Amino acid sequence: MSYQANEKGYYGEFGGAFIPEMLYPNCEELRQNYVRIMQEESFKKEFDSLLKDYVGRPTPLYFAERLSKKYKTKIYLKREDLCHTGAHKVNNTIGQILMAKKLGKNRIIAETGAGQHGVATATVCALMGIECVVYMGEIDIARQAPNVARMKMLGAEVRPALSGSRTLKDATNEAIRDWINNPVDTHYIIGSVVGPHPYPDMVARFQSVISEEIKWQLQEKEGRENPDFVVACVGGGSNAAGAYYHYLDNEEVGIIAVEAAGHGIHSGESAATSALGKIGIIHGSKTLLMQTPDGQITEPYSISAGLDYPGVGPMHANLFASGRGEFISITDDEAMTAGLLLSKLEGIIPAIESSHAFAIFETRKFKENDIVVVNLSGRGDKDLNTYIDYFKLA
Amino acid sequence: MSNRIIKKLEEDKKLLSIYFTAGYPEIENTVQIIQDLEKNGVDMIEIGLPFSDPLADGPTIQASSTTALQNGMTSEVLFNQLADIRKSVSIPLIIMGYFNPMMQYGVEEFCKKCQEIGIDGLIIPDLPVDVYNEDYRAIFEKYGLLNVFLITPQTSEERIRFIDSVSNGFIYMVSSASVTGSKSGFGNEQTHYFERIAAMNLKNPQIVGFGIKDSETFQQATKTAKGAIIGSAFIKHLTEKGINTISDFTKTIR
Numbered sequence: 001m002s003y004q005a006n007e008k009g010y011y012g013e014f015g016g017a018f019i020p021e022m023l024y025p026n027c028e029e030l031r032q033n034y035v036r037i038m039q040e041e042s043f044k045k046e047f048d049s050l051l052k053d054y055v056g057r058p059t060p061l062y063f064a065e066r067l068s069k070k071y072k073t074k075i076y077l078k079r080e081d082l083c084h085t086g087a088h089k090v091n092n093t094i095g096q097i098l099m100a101k102k103l104g105k106n107r108i109i110a111e112t113g114a115g116q117h118g119v120a121t122a123t124v125c126a127l128m129g130i131e132c133v134v135y136m137g138e139i140d141i142a143r144q145a146p147n148v149a150r151m152k153m154l155g156a157e158v159r160p161a162l163s164g165s166r167t168l169k170d171a172t173n174e175a176i177r178d179w180i181n182n183p184v185d186t187h188y189i190i191g192s193v194v195g196p197h198p199y200p201d202m203v204a205r206f207q208s209v210i211s212e213e214i215k216w217q218l219q220e221k222e223g224r225e226n227p228d229f230v231v232a233c234v235g236g237g238s239n240a241a242g243a244y245y246h247y248l249d250n251e252e253v254g255i256i257a258v259e260a261a262g263h264g265i266h267s268g269e270s271a272a273t274s275a276l277g278k279i280g281i282i283h284g285s286k287t288l289l290m291q292t293p294d295g296q297i298t299e300p301y302s303i304s305a306g307l308d309y310p311g312v313g314p315m316h317a318n319l320f321a322s323g324r325g326e327f328i329s330i331t332d333d334e335a336m337t338a339g340l341l342l343s344k345l346e347g348i349i350p351a352i353e354s355s356h357a358f359a360i361f362e363t364r365k366f367k368e369n370d371i372v373v374v375n376l377s378g379r380g381d382k383d384l385n386t387y388i389d390y391f392k393l394a
Numbered sequence: 395m396s397n398r399i400i401k402k403l404e405e406d407k408k409l410l411s412i413y414f415t416a417g418y419p420e421i422e423n424t425v426q427i428i429q430d431l432e433k434n435g436v437d438m439i440e441i442g443l444p445f446s447d448p449l450a451d452g453p454t455i456q457a458s459s460t461t462a463l464q465n466g467m468t469s470e471v472l473f474n475q476l477a478d479i480r481k482s483v484s485i486p487l488i489i490m491g492y493f494n495p496m497m498q499y500g501v502e503e504f505c506k507k508c509q510e511i512g513i514d515g516l517i518i519p520d521l522p523v524d525v526y527n528e529d530y531r532a533i534f535e536k537y538g539l540l541n542v543f544l545i546t547p548q549t550s551e552e553r554i555r556f557i558d559s560v561s562n563g564f565i566y567m568v569s570s571a572s573v574t575g576s577k578s579g580f581g582n583e584q585t586h587y588f589e590r591i592a593a594m595n596l597k598n599p600q601i602v603g604f605g606i607k608d609s610e611t612f613q614q615a616t617k618t619a620k621g622a623i624i625g626s627a628f629i630k631h632l633t634e635k636g637i638n639t640i641s642d643f644t645k646t647i648r
């Protein structure tokens with residue numbers, strides 16, 4: 001049994017493409033071409049060289065000595081926070097902008113919640129000189145002002161999503177509607193391993209560079225390719241998909257997925273999709289999502305805007321349902337405390353999304369000689385105000 | 395009894411179909427709107443089951459859906475409201491909704507309920523024809539429901555032929571590449587598309603939707619097609635004029 005997507009884009013019973021007919025030609029064009037294009041020598045060469053010279057890859061695999069000592073196990077950090085623009089998101093946007101060029105598209109649209117994916121998309125559009133429109137919920141625009149300014153400075157147009165709850169899920173709806181209205185010249189750069197097939201698989205492949213590097217880096221440091229565990233936070237699931245990718249079908253490597261519990265799983269303010277979700281359809285994918293008994297999609301909550309999505313990618317839904325992945329949820333308070341701890345112990349201020357992954361060590365115990373790789377998906381610059389307010393640092 | 399949609403399609407006239415969102419503007423309006431539409435000569439009705447995330451719809455229908463959900467509309471409430479609808483209404487009734495609420499209700503349960511009430515067909519924009527054909531067709535047929543598929547100007551000829559082969563009522567012809575309510579008037583591009591589809595001699599008649607808003611667009615669309623569906627323009631009328639002047643709206647169409 002494989003935990004990768006099959007031909008039709010299913011991970012077990014999850015995935016597929018539940019899209020209106022208006023989107024069929026777009027998704028079909030992508031589906032028919034994405035694997036072939038990604039395997040072309042010219043594509044690989046350009047992708048690899050941009051990842052190296054523009055993004056700054058390979059990112060270090062760093063042995064966190066003081067953190068390891070505290071938790072009595074061997075903890076390595078995969079430093080995606082050192083990527084250009086400050087998070088793993090750019091691995092995907094570089095891949096997709098090259099894909100869009102190969103498909104002859106001259107206009108890019110994207111959705112964004114916190115603005116990280118919006119910035120990563122605006123960045124690659126500036127790099128390539130391609131028109132860029134980013135949809136962002138009206139409420140998120142107000143609470144993520146610095147990233148809105150960054151996108152504008154990079155030349156992107158930021159369009160407010162005014163429908164529904166005016167946050168990430170509605171920004172995604174608006175981007176999809178834009179694609180319906182502009183079916184020929186536009187490519188939609190989706191920001192995580194969500195949406196209709198082939199997006200989850202395509203985005204996972206672009207992010208898979210993370211685990212590809214972990215393998216040889218760990219070989220250099222420990223004389224073995226396989227850690228005992230790989231840990232990552234899961235919003236839609238793209239940094240996690242990248243960190244797990246080359247280990248998915250190797251059951252010697254434990255997979256740990258960390259979700260945002262917000263104020264607590266049963267507080268009514270949470271984003272812990274595996275615990276609270278039921279199978280259904282969101283943004284064209286059959287997966288786990290938070291919803292009412294009547295099937296209306298509900299609004300999640302987390303202090304970290306990047307984990308604030310009511311669904312989870314179909315790969316992760318399958319990792320959960322099959323038991324291949326261990327799912328842990330972490331509250332706002334636990335994550336903030338872990339973020340401060342990492343700052344003090346290792347001199348690294350993590351994005352609050354990533355802080356969730358570090359918080360598990362308080363309760364999830366590992367053996368002393370276990371090798372645990374934590375994907376440090378992003379840096380905390382964007383979250384400084386939240387940290388400052390939370391810890392009353394100013 | 396054979397399906398009301400099929401009988402209606404056999405009539406020698408162009409069909410006017412109207413879409414409205416159940417539970418809008420008020421939760422209790424559903425039955426009255428249906429009855430008034432029939433009284434005013436409408437041939438077929440699409441009852442919109444509101445969804446929180448209606449991907450294929452423009453701002454007008456989205457806003458009506460949001461209000462309807464706030465008013466408390468659900469699958470269960472709608473089925474209860476429609477329980478006796480066949481005592482007063484005889485034109486074809488179609489439920490149009492997204493797949494997730496139907497999945498949560500249970501696809502078979504949902505279809506069974508539709509049959510009990512006297513619903514004739516379903517339009518589920520995000521249930522693709524391929525998935526329907528493999529996984530759900532048998533259930534729909536068991537309960538005598540026609541499933542209506544969409545085609546757009548971008549749909550390939552091969553896929554149109556496939557959709558035609560799976561359909562057994564009519565094909566919902568989306569007038570242009572757009573979400574609902576977003577285009578104003580039809581130009582040459584649409585006319586050519588209408589003619590191109592007409593020339594394919596499909597086994598299923600076509601009914602045009604998206605962008606039909608007045609007598610002119612209705613005439614243009616039904617020059618070649620069997621009928622046309624009005625959605626956003628009717629919702630706007632309900633928003634602006636309320637539910638007691640439906641005849642003022644239908645009179646302007648034909």
Ligand SMILES: Cc1ncc(COP(=O)(O)O)c(C=O)c1O
Nearest residue numbers: 235236237238239306353377378
């Ligand atoms: C730093 C960081 N980590 C994680 C995420 C969550 O996304 P995903 O689950 O797709 O990795 C985000 C999203 O904005 C992010 O900015």
